[in-house]
Structures are given as C-alpha cells and as structure tokens.
Amino acid sequence: MKYGICPISIAPLRSETSDSSEMVSQVLYGETFKIIDTRKKWSRIRLSHDKYEGWIDNKQITEIESEQYHSILKGHKQFSRDLIGHITHNDMTLSTVTIGAQTSSCTFLNDQYSLNQPETISYDKSNLIENALLFLNAPYLWGGRTPLGIDCSGFTQLIYRMNGFDLLRDASQQATQGEVLSFIEESEPGDLAFFDNNEGAITHVGLIMSDNYIIHAHGKVRIDRLDQSGIFNVEKKVHTHKLRVIKKIL
Structure with missing residues (x-):
C-alpha cells in the first residue's frame, strides 16, 4: 500500500482520469490518503478522514512512508482558521492555504505555517x-x-x-x-x-x-x-x- 499527502493549497479530486472530468471533491493542504490505484498521470486515492475516493493528478501528490502516514493519523490535528493563510517552503517561497488546511502536517512536508489565528481544536459545539x-x-x-x-x-x-x-x-x-x-x-x-x-x-x-x-x-x-x-x-x-x-x- 502506498500513502500520500497533499502538498498544495487545493487539489481537485475527479471522477475519472481527465482534467475535464467532474470534480467530486477537493483535497486540502496537509490532508492524507491511501493510494489505491496508479496510472501514468493519475492516482486513485482514498482520503483518510472520510474514506472518499477519486482521481488526483500525480503532480499534486507527495508520497509518504507508512510510518509517517500513521503518525499523522494518530497525532494531534491542527487546522488553519484564517480564511487565507501562508505556508513557507524550504526554499523560502510561499503558498497560500485556505481555512481548514491541516497545518499539523507541515512538519512532514518541511513547511512552516504563518499562524495568525489559534489552530487548536476546542471540541466546543458553540x-x-x-x-x-x-x-x-x-x-x-x-x-x-x-x-x-x-x-x-x-x-x-x-x-x-x-x-x-x-x-x-x-x-x-x-x-x-x-x-x-x-x-x-x-x-x-x-x-x-x-x-x-x-x-x-x-x-x-x-x-x-x-x-x-x-x-x-x-x-x-x-x-x-x-x-x-x-x-x-x-x-x-x-x-x-x-x-x-x-x-x-x-
């Protein structure tokens, strides 16, 4: 089994292996998945958090080891609470991320998140x-x-x-x-x-x-x-x- 993580702001999840295929969902920065099928340009993935499946462009995947994948699943999760935030990469370039991006995955992508709002999960219904x-x-x-x-x-x-x-x-x-x-x-x-x-x-x-x-x-x-x-x-x-x-x- 192969595993992956989304290294970009938003990756479209499609119903078929084509850029013109229906977008059934989106994968946000830092979200993890299992890679259940691989083609030349596309991979079929199963998202960790909701088990939703679809096809994603191979250029928008970073593969990770099984140990890293399970460490992310078991670890404390944090999410961006800014409508638009910024990730700093190793080469000092920036990427924008949206609210809900899983910023606790930054360590596994060698990125840093510019924190403006508290990220911690409160488990408070209000x-x-x-x-x-x-x-x-x-x-x-x-x-x-x-x-x-x-x-x-x-x-x-x-x-x-x-x-x-x-x-x-x-x-x-x-x-x-x-x-x-x-x-x-x-x-x-x-x-x-x-x-x-x-x-x-x-x-x-x-x-x-x-x-x-x-x-x-x-x-x-x-x-x-x-x-x-x-x-x-x-x-x-x-x-x-x-x-x-x-x-x-x-």
Whole structure:
C-alpha cells in the first residue's frame, strides 16, 4: 500500500482520469490518503478522514512512508482558521492555504505555517456557527471545500472537521450519522438539517442556527429561515428545500 499527502493549497479530486472530468471533491493542504490505484498521470486515492475516493493528478501528490502516514493519523490535528493563510517552503517561497488546511502536517512536508489565528481544536459545539459565519457569501461550487467555492456537504463537513469531528462527504452519507431529532424545537445551533428531492433522495444539508435560522450553501453560503416544511428563502419568499430529517451530531 502506498500513502500520500497533499502538498498544495487545493487539489481537485475527479471522477475519472481527465482534467475535464467532474470534480467530486477537493483535497486540502496537509490532508492524507491511501493510494489505491496508479496510472501514468493519475492516482486513485482514498482520503483518510472520510474514506472518499477519486482521481488526483500525480503532480499534486507527495508520497509518504507508512510510518509517517500513521503518525499523522494518530497525532494531534491542527487546522488553519484564517480564511487565507501562508505556508513557507524550504526554499523560502510561499503558498497560500485556505481555512481548514491541516497545518499539523507541515512538519512532514518541511513547511512552516504563518499562524495568525489559534489552530487548536476546542471540541466546543458553540464554535460551529462562529466558524460557519466566516464562509458567509462564499460562492457555491460543486465538489468545493474552500471559501473560494464550496458545496452544501463540503461546507458542513469542513466546519465539523475544524472542530474535531469527521463527517462523511456527501449529504446522503452525512444523514446516516448522528441522532435523529423529532422537531426543530429540539435542535441546537450546529445540528444538521437534511432535505430531499421529489424522489425522496437526500440532496442538501445545512447547519441549524438559533431562532429558526439555517446557514447553508445554495448559490452561495447564505442564511435563510427554517420551518417544519423546509428552508424558506428570505429574498424570494418561497420554500426552496423540503425538510427530511434533523440530526444531532455532537
């Protein structure tokens, strides 16, 4: 088995071995993975934190030894909390990284992180909404996981990951985690609300806020009203998503 780590700010994870293939997710700086298949220009990887699979350009991989891989997994994790931060490489050149980059991996890449905000994980549920608000107005991007472009489940996953809990990647997968709540009134800020389409498939997720508001990625990261029917768009004055289930994760 081969192992790798992402040495660049953001690497697209694709469904097929082509630059024009659908981007199913993104790999952020410092995130680790198993390399489960290798082609001439591409490798199929399985991410450590959510077991999500896809193809990544070989030029965007740094291979690491098994001992390093497992050391990173067992070690204390730290994440960038600046929307945009900077990594200094051995040759003194700089790279930008986004919020959520796994900066505790710097040692294994011989890099240094310019720390402006505290990186430590607090495991405090109250921080979820505070972190989520940093993404307000970030544009929607299918497969995205950064404030430069993010999808609904990438948004919830990244917020939870920064606070010590690894959600699965897709909304339908995240809906299998946690404890079901019967009513919105039972929920707390930071709980997750899931929404389905006309066929009953879960296709959307958002973070519940206080006073029946929800923050979610739909066109952009935005705040709307939440009721027993679903999400009520405060600008268009219509319901845009049909509520399926509410889950308490932490």
